[in-house]
Amino acid sequence: MSPEEGERLLFPSFVFPDSFPADDAAPVVSGEEQKKAGRQRRRRRARQAAAGGEGGGDDAAKKRRLSDEQAKFLEMSFRKERKLETPRKVQLAAELGLDTKQVAVWFQNRRARYKSKLIEEEFNKLRAAHDAVVVRNCHLEAELLRLKERLAETEEEKNKAMAAVATAGGSSPSSSSFSTVTAMVGGQQFGMEEAEADFTYMSEYAYTNYMMDLAAAGGYLGGAYDQFS
C-alpha cells in the first residue's frame, strides 16, 4: 500500500461520525443506520426511475461480463500497477475494446477486493499467533504447577530429614537406611548419595552446605521456568 493510499484510508467518513444530537421526540437512530436507510431510498428511486423510463434501456442496464482474455489481461496489469494513470487506462481500454470507465471500475473493484483479502489474511495470521500464545501459556502454567509440586516434595523431604537428624540425637545407628534427599531441578540433581546420607556422621559444616545447596536448588526454579519463556 502506498503512503498516499494509507493516508487516504485515514479519511473515511467514520472518522467524523454524525455529531448532531438526536431530536428528543424523534426515535433514536444511529448515524450509520440513517446513512444506510438514505442509501437504500436512493437506490429504490434509481431502480424505479430505470424501470419506469423508456423500455429501450434494458440492454444498456444489462451487466456486461468481461471475457476471460480481458480479465486475464487486466489481472496482469494489476499485478504490475495497482493504480492506472489516465493515459495507461485509455490505452488499456483501447487494447481490450472496453470503455475507460469499465477499466477504471474494474481497477477500483480489484483494489477494494485485494485490500479486503489482505485484511482477511492479516486477521488469520493474528488469530493463529494468538492461538499459539494461548497454547504456550497453557504449557507454561502446567510446567509451573509441576515445578511447584516438586518444590513442595523437596521441602517435605527436607523437613523429614531435619526431623530425623533431631531424633537421632547422640545414638548412632551404624547402618542407616536413610533415604537420599534429592532435588531434581532444571535437570540437575542436588543431594547426596545413599552412602553419604547418614546424617549421623555429617559435620555441622557439611550439613550447612547441604542446606545451602537445597536452597540454591529452590532458586534454580526461576532458571527452569525461563527456558520456556
Added chain:
DNA sequence: CCTAATCTCATCAAACACAGTTTGATGAGCTCATTAGG
C-alpha cells in the same frame, strides 16, 4: 478558489451455477471525500 477527475467504501444485482459466491456497476462523500490544474 473552483472544478473535474479520481479515490474509497458500501452496496446492489446480474451472472454463474444451483444456495451462495463472484463480479460489474453505482452513488455518496455531511465541520459536505481528496487531489491537481487552471
